[in-house]
Amino acid sequence: MSHEIVNVVYRKYDGSLHWHHQALLLGEDEHGVWTGCLAGSSGRRGHEPPVAWSHAFVMLFPRDAWWTASFNAAPNKTEIYCDISTVPEWRDGEVTMVDLDLDVIRMRDGRIFLDDEDEFEEHLLRYAYPPDVIANARASAARLMEAVAADAAPFAGAPHWLSHVT
Template sequence: MIGDEVQVAFTKYDGSPHWHIGTRLLGEDEHGTWLHSPAGTFTWRPGLAFTYDRANVLCVPRGQHWAATLYDGGGASAVTTYVDITTPAVWSAGRVTMSDLDLDVVQRVGEEPFVDDEDEFELHRVRYAYPPELQAQARAASAAVLAAVTARQAPFDGATAARWLALAEPAWTPVAPPARPAG
């Protein structure tokens, strides 16, 4: 239901924890399921944590190898679009999980979009034994998303994210992500 809490859990391919984000459900459209994190949302991964200084929406498409975080205007960061290349999302009650495959498509204000962390992908495809088919899917997804972001195709057109951001209740408070594991 709109406004329900959804925990977003990115893992590494071996299942170890990566980014954890508390969000609220906004709804669905032809692009996927839309989640909201207001300014003040705390997020963490092993070794790093921060609080969002501006609102964002996360588009989780059905059966695709990516998840897109799209930011509103404000804040200190120049990043407007950050697309993680992932395994397809798996949904369970109040939670969505996907494995981060390292490649990211990033768009900053006034700059051309680019693929980031290709060096990590090369390292982790060996360390985590990404199957050849998954490697090909990740590379194809990063190329397709880069082309879509460059062409400003929906949902990477700015207007789509703005529509979803406008649906978020101003009174929504940030949702805490799950606690960090001990150790």
């Protein structure tokens, strides 16, 4: 099965390049657009050297939501990693969004936590996040903490999309 390649590009609020990589466009469902990366594929943070991923994963880019989610194949210790971001925008084979620092993480052992609150506080001052960005980021993090803890869709178990890259 061949898949279209898309560029996944996260930026910081000042426009600087953050994490970016190529992914396979897997498809869409009621939750949004899904992409996947095979074990051994790589990405880069900004202009740093590429980092190879030891595991396969899929990413969900929801429509009209202030977050993205990665679902990692076992045995990765991180099962789900949600980035709080601006609403993902698709244009010419690329999905872009601004990483707003906060991360909702579920470890494979079931622990769930909100990460990088200190970075969010630092960056909201440094980048002068507008009040609506701050409010949307905090509200999205709170909703995701509840949804991930409750095993609400799409966070209940590994999505079937993972079978496309494992």
